[in-house]
Amino acid sequence: MKILTVLGARPQFIKAAPVSRVLRENHTELIIHTGQHYDSNMSDIFFEELNIPKPDYYLGVGSGNHGKQTGEMLAKIEEIVLKEEPDFVMVYGDTNSTLAGALVAAKLHVPVIHIEAGLRSFNKKMPEEVNRIMTDHVSEFLFCPTQTAIDNLTNENITHNVFNIGDVMYDAVLYNKGLAAEKSEILKEHGLSEKGYHLITIHRAENTDDIHHMKNILDAFSKIEEVKVWPIHPRTKHKLESYGLDLSSVPNLKVIDPVGYLDMLTLEANALKIVTDSGGVQKEAYFMKVPCVTVREQTEWVETLEEDANILVGTDVEKLLAAVEKKVNPSYKEAFGDGKAAEKIVELIKG
CATH class of the missing domain: 3.40.50.2000 (Glycogen Phosphorylase B;)
Structure with missing residues (x-):
């Protein structure tokens, strides 16, 4: 398979590290870094520490209002998808980079893989909430970190190719x-x-x-x-x-x-x-x-x-x-999987 992965912010670099490690054992991955987090302490150091391969494309979009930032990403990602003709476009989380990658792929009829699908705060004043909802509704594979996320998608009539695989951030922490x-x-x-x-x-x-x-x-x-x-x-x-x-x-x-x-x-x-x-x-x-x-x-x-x-x-x-x-002593249940989400994702995509 040829996967085009869209990343732009610190949490996405962390989530991508375990998935890229497993994915590249048998498949081709190309990474687009949108530049949403452009400060070296917010970006470059994560690629180094997490041993994520250097991006194949760096868009340098930087900060800005949501419309301007997302619009620039849409135009630049579209050029790359048309050039590379990937089998899938993979996006993570809920940033403007996530939404831009998903929209480009959906419009070009390239299946979207959304990792960390199904999250809802039920507050649409948060830009992240809008990004999550729209991305989930155009995705072909929806990989959820918890049962709550599965339930949220079911309530929105999204049930095809929805999987609870645990949290890739837990993979990274372990x-x-x-x-x-x-x-x-x-x-x-x-x-x-x-x-x-x-x-x-x-x-x-x-x-x-x-x-x-x-x-x-x-x-x-x-x-x-x-x-x-x-x-x-x-x-x-x-x-x-x-x-x-x-x-x-x-x-x-x-x-x-x-x-x-x-x-x-x-x-x-x-x-x-x-x-x-x-x-x-x-x-x-x-x-x-x-x-x-x-x-x-x-x-x-x-x-x-x-x-x-x-x-x-x-x-x-x-x-x-x-x-x-407040003095607290929580028990910390295993609510986010077993730390092997990346392996499950790659296996399910392969089909």
């Missing part, structure tokens, strides 16, 4: 966590001790595009006494600067540049708690058995909410503080 423990020096570099800090990641537009949300989040962080480590997303940093919000006023806050995958796994594994609005980080927290506080009103990953493994708080200051301070 494969790399030992390597991270062995190689990462991130704790030493920043003077951090095991279970001596909270880890923060904030980047979702629903938070960063709202000054009141960001003020509430920083207000809550100011009242958390423990050390807080924040590998800050470039877009989040730019938004805070545009709002005139000063992170230096938050006590015990270490703001650091974005980190690579192995360093991120190390920061997650050794945190007291993780405070995030990222879907991927919610799952990684669950895989690492570290309690999570999610700064959103909904989550696609409802499995993580059992036994307070993950607590939804929105941007309410008091809820956020209470969740960070």
